[in-house]
Amino acid sequence: MSAPTRVAILISGGGSNMLRLVDSMTGDHPARPVLVASNDPAAGGLARAAERGVPVAAVDHRPFGRDRAAFEAALLEPLLAARPDILCLAGFMRILTPEFTQRFAGRMLNIHPSLLPKYRGLHTHQRALDAGDDVAGCTVHEVTAELDDGPILGQARVAIRPEDDADSLAARVLVREHALYPACLRRFAAGDRARRDLP
Ligand code: GAR
Secondary structure, three states, rough: OOOOOOEEEEEEOHHHHHHHHHOOOOOOOOOEEEEEEEEOOOHHHHHHHOOOOEEEEEEOHHHHHHOOHHHHHHHHHHHHOOOOEEEEEEEOOOOOHHHHHHHOOOOEEEEOOOOOOOOOOOOOOOOOOOOOOEEEEEEEEEOOOOOOOOOOOEEEEOOOOOOOOOHHHHHHHHHHHHHHHHHHHHHHHHHOOOOOOOO
16 A cells, blocks of 8 residues: 555644544545644644644744745755655645745645635625625635636635625535545545546
């Protein structure tokens, strides 16, 4: 049997998507988690990953101020030591430099809480509500140097209800994220880069 594909995951917060990814990588899944790292030492997801036996690392971005390259150099130490084949961003809220994205070109994924190309960046749910959209959703895509851009691997759609606010919409989209991201990672780790949306 060939060695499993090694997956590292970057988080900034609670890491619910990260946990879904970690929990999906068992049995005949082609990949295994090798590291969960965060730019925030207080990120709740770190303890939850460690509880599952996944190695964790924290590299606080704050001492580096605006020096993104220096932060990334520090982040790369534990990351490269884990020898990941695939890097998953899962609620990682730092913008990465083109040098960093280039290093992982073709093997870095992100989940974004909108139907890209709509609403790159922040406050996606409020922006969908403000625009009067009747559907929202989430996207898993390959990461390129452009923010929230790159080939789409899958989307899941969520109907917007008249009574929705950003929080209620975010909660329903998150449920779909938890199904979409593991499905996309599994296919990607098996070498399938075709786009497949969830019904
Ligand atoms: C998720 O909704 C994810 O799509 C979003 O942050 C949340 C993280 O939740 N990511 C972004 O906005 C990236 N720009 P989680 O920590 O529970 O997975």
